[in-house]
Amino acid sequence: MGELRFDGRVVIITGAGAGLGRTYALLFGSRGAKVVVNDLGGGRHGEGKSSKAADDVVAEIKRNGGIAVADYNSVVEGEKIIKTALDNFGRVDVLVNNAGILRDKSFPRISNVDWDLIQDVHLKGSFKTTQAAFTLFKKQGYGRIIMTTSNSGLYGNFGQANYSAAKLGLVGLANTIAIEGAKYNIHCNCIAPTAASRLTEDILPPDIFNELKPEFIAPVVAYLCHESCQENGSVIESGAGWAGKCHLIRSNGALLRSNMVDAVTIEKVRDSWSKIINMENGQHFNKPSDATMALVSALESIREGVKNDVNDDDVNVCDYTEKDLILYALGVGASLANESDLRFLYENDENFSPLPTYFVCPALTAMFMSKNSAATAIPGKEVSLEKILHGEQYLEILGDMKPSGRLTTKVEVAEVLDKGSGALIVSNIDSYDEAGNLIVRNQVASFAIGAGNFGGPRTGSKLVACVSKPTGSPDMVLTYKTTVDQAALYRLSGDFNPLHIDPNLAALGGFEKPILHGLCSLGVSVRLILAAYADSDVSLFKAVKVRFTKPVVPGQTLKVHMWRKGNRIIFETLVSETNATVISGAYVDLKSVKLSSVQANKAAAMALLSDAVFEMIQSRVKEQPEKAKSVNAVFLFNITKDGKQVKQWTMDLKNASIHEGTPTSGKPQTTLTISDSDFIELATGKLNPQTAFMKGKLKVAGNIMLAQKLGPLLKSDAKL
Numbered sequence: 001m002g003e004l005r006f007d008g009r010v011v012i013i014t015g016a017g018a019g020l021g022r023t024y025a026l027l028f029g030s031r032g033a034k035v036v037v038n039d040l041g042g043g044r045h046g047e048g049k050s051s052k053a054a055d056d057v058v059a060e061i062k063r064n065g066g067i068a069v070a071d072y073n074s075v076v077e078g079e080k081i082i083k084t085a086l087d088n089f090g091r092v093d094v095l096v097n098n099a100g101i102l103r104d105k106s107f108p109r110i111s112n113v114d115w116d117l118i119q120d121v122h123l124k125g126s127f128k129t130t131q132a133a134f135t136l137f138k139k140q141g142y143g144r145i146i147m148t149t150s151n152s153g154l155y156g157n158f159g160q161a162n163y164s165a166a167k168l169g170l171v172g173l174a175n176t177i178a179i180e181g182a183k184y185n186i187h188c189n190c191i192a193p194t195a196a197s198r199l200t201e202d203i204l205p206p207d208i209f210n211e212l213k214p215e216f217i218a219p220v221v222a223y224l225c226h227e228s229c230q231e232n233g234s235v236i237e238s239g240a241g242w243a244g245k246c247h248l249i250r251s252n253g254a255l256l257r258s259n260m261v262d263a264v265t266i267e268k269v270r271d272s273w274s275k276i277i278n279m280e281n282g283q284h285f286n287k288p289s290d291a292t293m294a295l296v297s298a299l300e301s302i303r304e305g306v307k308n309d310v311n312d313d314d315v316n317v318c319d320y321t322e323k324d325l326i327l328y329a330l331g332v333g334a335s336l337a338n339e340s341d342l343r344f345l346y347e348n349d350e351n352f353s354p355l356p357t358y359f360v361c362p363a364l365t366a367m368f369m370s371k372n373s374a375a376t377a378i379p380g381k382e383v384s385l386e387k388i389l390h391g392e393q394y395l396e397i398l399g400d401m402k403p404s405g406r407l408t409t410k411v412e413v414a415e416v417l418d419k420g421s422g423a424l425i426v427s428n429i430d431s432y433d434e435a436g437n438l439i440v441r442n443q444v445a446s447f448a449i450g451a452g453n454f455g456g457p458r459t460g461s462k463l464v465a466c467v468s469k470p471t472g473s474p475d476m477v478l479t480y481k482t483t484v485d486q487a488a489l490y491r492l493s494g495d496f497n498p499l500h501i502d503p504n505l506a507a508l509g510g511f512e513k514p515i516l517h518g519l520c521s522l523g524v525s526v527r528l529i530l531a532a533y534a535d536s537d538v539s540l541f542k543a544v545k546v547r548f549t550k551p552v553v554p555g556q557t558l559k560v561h562m563w564r565k566g567n568r569i570i571f572e573t574l575v576s577e578t579n580a581t582v583i584s585g586a587y588v589d590l591k592s593v594k595l596s597s598v599q600a601n602k603a604a605a606m607a608l609l610s611d612a613v614f615e616m617i618q619s620r621v622k623e624q625p626e627k628a629k630s631v632n633a634v635f636l637f638n639i640t641k642d643g644k645q646v647k648q649w650t651m652d653l654k655n656a657s658i659h660e661g662t663p664t665s666g667k668p669q670t671t672l673t674i675s676d677s678d679f680i681e682l683a684t685g686k687l688n689p690q691t692a693f694m695k696g697k698l699k700v701a702g703n704i705m706l707a708q709k710l711g712p713l714l715k716s717d718a719k720l
């Protein structure tokens, strides 16, 4: 990538006698261009004339070994400037419309002269000069044009109404020239410079003024004018050694009628205002036809009645991408440690697919955006967010779960029940794809603590029912240890309720620590169920229903008990550390059951057995606390599989406690290592711990006497 040069190119710069124009001229001259230095030699308010300014710059370019010629014409007679270039150099390649003056006055004081002069020099001058050049550019199939706009035009500025109007007019002029010129390799861009110049010297404070050197902007303009630069139709802001593109962004807006027969009313506009002006996910259009197409698609939505009889306040449009799906999967514990989870974490995996429970996220977002949400559903009571717990959830997938797309989600409060200790707000939330197909049906039952006793009904008919758990041991148990950052990660999928991250707000809600999102526990549970009964094939998922019975604290271990009844997997989720049930009455409906690969089954069986043994040990320690205390030691259990450690437990006999992982403080006095298969034998009572020890199946490091004492404690006739 060598030096960018302009050898053989003829460059016209208007207003090049001083400031930015002069700096442009010197730079182009130093890079091989033949430069036409145009300057009328007037004052900054457009008064007077002199050839000195242009002559001085030409002399400077020549002194530096460059080629230049002066031109003293007014830009309003732009064709004369072009003629100077043709007469002297025979062609024109680049036109930098830079000439400008100021006539600043507050708006009521702007006279016709102030207005006309500004429009003439900036807008008409650029029009005339560019039009004359454009004809040549078209013939030669090449041209580069710069319009000089200004932050005053882009953003407005007190006292500069005339100037702002002309400056934004130039953006419009450039936009269309860019479109008309594109097929002739004519590019037209705008520069919005912030520079120290004759125009700004007594407007800006000296310390800022000194850093706004034209030399920091000239290379940006020169690059835009180089044959290798493909930018066209852009506005580039630059100053102080910084440059950035400036775009017009349009909001996604709001549909103001639900179908073709609806009228648009002023009230509808008022009610939709927050959506009309919501710039989140705003879009830029490169040409008017893009804007027209967006309007056509809005019209199609109206024609299809996507949001038939829906109040716009209750409709939320959200786009999701593969990145959202991956972030969600990480939030519910998908991990590269599980081979089958790659499909949830890598967009190029051949089986890349969304976890079906991702589709609770648009529902929650829509609820938070909705006016008629849980927070306001109880007449006369506004409930603060930290008092609203997720009570129950139903999710049903009805259409294609695409890896990216736009969902239009409608929220409807179905019923509000008075549960005494709280109010249960049941909301039905439906999400449609762009074609108007119903893709996802969610039902969120929010429990507003302390908002009960308002005289409402205790029972209703709208809540999707929970199921009872079967008697007997579960068919499968899988666990997932959440991390302390689980909620911090999960919230990035759209549930920003501070209850899950802010200790002060959690305290206001009556919690010792921020609690985990109910939907995170649900996501973890369903992921494990799909791994066990669908071989992680998400297309087999139909629906899930849960009741959140107790909060979970990030860092706790979720243990999912599963019972298979045909294609329905009934489940409950417990916290291993406390044995509290946190999800109850729950089920996942599958289209069909696909048992996992042999290896996955083995792993699941292993988890089941080891969990059972874990419980057994815990119960035996509890049964014989005195004996346990007399052992007075900390043991570390290493369970291995194919020589690799698969699980670790710490048993602290003195405190009669047992937990997954290594000791929280100090070193274990004894470490016991046993293979998973021997462990199963031990757990099922087929292998006596003493015998296991004697036969070397139970390897002991550290205090052997202690390990021997432990033997009788472990002995059990527990059946699995």
Ligand SMILES: CCCCCCC[C@@H](O)CC(=O)SCCNC(=O)CCNC(=O)[C@H](O)C(C)(C)COP(=O)(O)OP(=O)(O)OC[C@H]1O[C@@H](n2cnc3c(N)ncnc32)[C@H](O)[C@@H]1OP(=O)(O)O
Pocket: 367, 368, 373, 374, 375, 388, 389, 390, 391, 392, 419, 421, 422, 424, 444, 445, 446, 447, 449, 458, 459, 495, 497, 515, 516, 517, 518, 519, 547, 548, 549, 550, 551, 552
């Ligand atoms: C715009 C806002 C949108 C908000 C959406 C959610 C946003 C999320 O960010 C919030 C969360 O994720 S919170 C975390 C997940 N949820 C939880 O941790 C709640 C756990 N559950 C509890 O603590 C209690 O069940 C508790 C506290 C809920 C109820 O316990 P108690 O007060 O002790 O109630 P109890 O005496 O057991 O029963 C009274 C009646 O209420 C019914 N009920 C109990 N738990 C319920 C639950 N979880 N869901 C639905 N109904 C429930 C009981 O059945 C009983 O009614 P009835 O006598 O008619 O059967």
